[in-house]
Amino acid sequence: MAEQKEFDQAHLTLQEVTEAIDNGRFVHVRRQLQDMEPEDIAHLLEASPRRSRDVLWQLTDPEDYGEILDELSEDVKDSLVSKMAPQDLAEATEGMETDDVAYVLRSLPDSVSKQVLEQMDLEDRLRVETALSYPEDSAGGLMNTDVITIRADVDVDVVLRYLRIKGEVPTNTDAIYVVDSESRLIGELPFTTLLTTQPDVQVSEVMEDADDAILVTTSDNEVASLFERRNWLSAPVIDENQQLVGRITIDDVVDVIREDAEHSMMSMAGMDDDEDTFAPVVKSARKRSIWLGANVLAALAAASVSNLFEATLSQMAAIAVLMTIVPSMGGVAGNQTVALVIRGLALGHIGDANKRELLLKEAAVGLLNGITWALIIGGIVVLWKGNWLLGGIISAAMLTNLLVAGIAGVTIPIMLKKMKIDPALAGGMALTTVTDVIGLSVFLGLATLLIR
Amino acid sequence: MAEQKEFDQAHLTLQEVTEAIDNGRFVHVRRQLQDMEPEDIAHLLEASPRRSRDVLWQLTDPEDYGEILDELSEDVKDSLVSKMAPQDLAEATEGMETDDVAYVLRSLPDSVSKQVLEQMDLEDRLRVETALSYPEDSAGGLMNTDVITIRADVDVDVVLRYLRIKGEVPTNTDAIYVVDSESRLIGELPFTTLLTTQPDVQVSEVMEDADDAILVTTSDNEVASLFERRNWLSAPVIDENQQLVGRITIDDVVDVIREDAEHSMMSMAGMDDDEDTFAPVVKSARKRSIWLGANVLAALAAASVSNLFEATLSQMAAIAVLMTIVPSMGGVAGNQTVALVIRGLALGHIGDANKRELLLKEAAVGLLNGITWALIIGGIVVLWKGNWLLGGIISAAMLTNLLVAGIAGVTIPIMLKKMKIDPALAGGMALTTVTDVIGLSVFLGLATLLIR
Known part of the structure; x- marks a missing residue:
């Protein structure tokens, strides 16, 4: 309250x-x-x-x-x-x-x-x-380096008296660690065990295996993933000689989890996840320009495709009016798949063993939605422009592009990850470039072949 | 290891x-x-x-x-x-x-x-x-309802003996709660205090104020935000009569934080954040179709704008070739702002007190990037199409659209939130519709006025 x-x-x-x-x-x-x-x-x-x-x-x-x-x-x-x-x-x-x-x-x-x-x-x-x-x-x-260590051969009572003399413990401590004479971690004694054990019992009898020890070189994302999966509150950190060097508590890991998830969201929009909401204007503009520059290349690629079909465009303006619909739908559908794959890659759910299965599934989703929206958009175009051929052409382009979007949506992020490029950052734009180019090529190509 | x-x-x-x-x-x-x-x-x-x-x-x-x-x-x-x-x-x-x-x-x-x-x-x-x-x-x-409670007038020693008789405590317990005769929460005794206090001290002397108590009706996002900001490991939960009803531990909160952050990322791509990576094809296709349907309306809105300028398009095909560049850049720039604002709204950093300031800042960023990219794209078009007027027109449209993108990128998510519509879900598409319509209108409008 x-x-x-x-x-x-x-x-x-x-x-x-x-x-x-x-x-x-x-x-x-x-x-x-x-x-x-x-x-x-x-x-x-x-x-x-x-x-x-x-x-x-x-x-x-x-x-x-x-x-x-x-x-x-x-x-x-x-x-x-x-x-x-x-x-x-x-x-x-x-x-x-x-x-x-x-x-x-x-x-x-x-x-x-x-x-x-x-x-x-x-x-x-x-x-x-x-x-x-x-x-x-x-x-x-x-990690924090302030840890409380004890030996295995003392009684619980001794530990209790030691803690009372110390008078306080480091923030968020929930366990003390048992080490041998060479500072090697051999076990841990959670406070919950310490409190529920009779004072005359020896530490070695009640201590738990330190099988949750984390190697000091483990990456922070892997640490976060371990904490999340095992529901840990804290874990000891050891070096390559098994020596205890510190402890990690969950409040530090929460920050990693939050930053990690924010990173995906901000990167997908082409933003730096550290960006201050009230950053100086010039600094913000400069940072974001990099991404806009990448998009200029993507937009010019699409314009170059339309440029190939300039003759068709000059012959029938309705084609120019309609030509943005197919790339737009392909981009949206493809980015749905990209988001799913980026999350799956981040959580470690997608790997070599199941990527083929995922590709087939997303291609099927693309095909199914392709059929649905080919029929709907085709119908709208026939009603709007009164041209059956144009309706058929946009339907065919839509179907193709949504199928391509499903396939590219799976393969692009996975390929980028293999190439050590952050899929959250580059995935969406690479996908949109593919769906723009394919969508425009198929639509304008068919129009050129069939209408001119 | x-x-x-x-x-x-x-x-x-x-x-x-x-x-x-x-x-x-x-x-x-x-x-x-x-x-x-x-x-x-x-x-x-x-x-x-x-x-x-x-x-x-x-x-x-x-x-x-x-x-x-x-x-x-x-x-x-x-x-x-x-x-x-x-x-x-x-x-x-x-x-x-x-x-x-x-x-x-x-x-x-x-x-x-x-x-x-x-x-x-x-x-x-x-x-x-x-x-x-x-x-x-x-x-x-x-919350979990399994909590350990004690009275304030007992000694630490009594608590220690009580815990030893119990023999175990609920998972992730790090404190016991002090209640009065009517189960009202009056304080808490963290295990760290329990372990560092002499046995003959009364609980009332060392217990902490229960000022971290959470009301049972508090929303899960607010609970997560409290845990994150205060670095809590657990907190007691009370009802409106101050009576202790349970406790929340950080492992449950970590799930909320993760889901929350994933929600923003998935929603921005028009995906349900619960979607199973290997969901059945028909179910996935149906779920995603809703979003594609919304995009059809957005794409048709853009096509309707081009349709107004059909005469101009049929006169000069180069205009049709170039017309996708301005909306594309506006959409990307606007979505950068949308991502920043969605994160700020989610973290509670953006409110009535600072939204004007943010609007001015993002408008300035839009203006600055607008000038940069107007010059670059204008230059490219002059070189490509050898037409100074066309270069000038695309520059003017680019500048306007990036300025609009900055303003719309701030106002749309804030307005959606006021209307109780999830800005992460609807913000990106609403923004893209605005930048498409404005970008096309300005570019095609100027071309119609100046070239025809």
Whole structure:
């Protein structure tokens, strides 16, 4: 209940804060920000246009900087961090988890991140440097290095007393790890086991196999897939010598899952998934121009096809009027298949063993929808233009193009993936180029053969 | 390390299993399935074409049915469950978590789910019926009802002994809840606190405020957003009287986050996000036809615009050849904006307070890219067709259309959301219709005015 109210409040403040900033009531804003959770300030910053974002950041308590930066998306974080002095940044990183500090430092120029590291205390610095030594998109880049370890030959009671003396445990800890004398992981003791076991039992008797250990070099997508499939809350991370090097908790994985899914959606529209909603105009325009440039080639390919049939077009304008329908339907149908295949590839449901089956199925769907829409569009054209031949031609082109769309919709993303090109990014445009070219060629070609 | 091997194995078996089924080696497959984790069998079923899927299901140990069903996506689950007898289903639900049983039962016809409920033991049945009484897409539909509760006036030591006597706790429990004599939630005791507190301390002294309590009627998307922003692992669920009714754990929320993000991606291509990769052909074709039907209207709208300019088209075929370029670029640019806005709306970053700002920014991006591509395309057309006037006309149309695309890309999704229409589903097509109609009208209109 309390939470509900808080949540609504956080939504309200965007409007309030904007108005207050516009009216120069900075003290009021600063007071409001002090009452807010860092997560909500992060949300507010994401939703703020750039000029109020910078003002908001100035008015925020620097003690909250670390936690806020941790919640921000890449582009927004970069835009704020790039204006901060190294020692302010070093202060902000205090109290942040190792993996999150590394995440912030990675986006800085090397010289700045080195300065920030120099300002940190030695223990923190070593931890962060360890995290930085692994690739960002690997288990090593996701993990925290603050783990609690015990030996297998102690009693549960000893563990309990040890934890009470420690007084606190790292955030989101739900298990402690059992290691041998050489730091090799040999088991784990979930808190649930620890709490339901009699104090005089030895750890070795109740510990679980550490068969969920993740190798430090595993890619972040594979880590996310493991967490999702096994419903884990946390997992230990080991190096190639079986030595425990850290732990990954599900809150870090949730970010990977979210980014992964967003990546597909944004890429399919030709957008960078890091793009800040309120990015500077010139930066946005430049980033998006790459994709528009690719589309110019696609559009020119289609225009070149029509150009081949210029004589037909000049003879009968109705053909020019109708010629956009077939490519349009092919593009839409093909992109339905592309979306299905991209999701299947991302989830690992599509591979060599079943791609033939999928191709046959999508070709059949294309054929069936091709027949349906060939009849409907053919009928409409006959009624509209009163020309049976033209109706027949558009029907034949429609049928062909929807069949091609089904086949290309399966083969293009799979081929792109084999060529190590992101199918979510390039799949839709490659497909549309194919359906445009085939659709126009068949329609205009048949018209040239049969009508001229 | 062990995990890594297991993961690869699960990937291998799709090929192996398919071959073994094709060769009728059923005993071999059954033995292989026995060695696999239920999650991996679920993954295999998702990736299997329909005929091998049914065989695989027959060969799976019925004891694993519950856990497997729990991991499957909606359409795949439905296709398997619809062929099972009610008492087999009731058996399968044993050992599943309440929310997961409810999830399976919801997809069944009422008569069948009633039969399944009758086969369950009374306690389980009451729990599932409670879960079924809440909407599927609410906190009530996500929660588990098996929670551990204690009173505030007992010592930590008493809690520890109580847990040891219980001997086990529900899956993914990381906290116990403190309630008063009328079951109202007054606080919570995370396991981490329980483990780091001296045994003689009273619960009331160390318990945390239950300010993360979620109202049972909260929508699942809002629950997901709270978990993501606050980095929670679990949260208590209360009813309007503050009484504790259950708890939500992050593994259920991860599914919501994944489905949510997939929904946007699939909807934008006009696909149902539940669609099984290997759905029956007729079912797929019928589902996708709705979207193709909508596109027929969009394509006919564009053709009607060209039809207005039939006289111009018959006079100069080069115009027909070039007329597809402007709508194509407008559609791509507009859909970039639509993707950005859909993501922003989904994350709650876009609202009344900042939509004007966003509109101005996207219009500016459209204008800037409009100028760039007007110059480039205009240049290409002058070189290609040797006609300065035609180059000027296409430049003017391109500039107008990219500006319109930026404005429509912001306003259409926001308007659709206000009208309670899913912007991810309808946004792209509505945008394309606008950019097609405006692009063609301006290009053909100018050509008619200036060239004829």
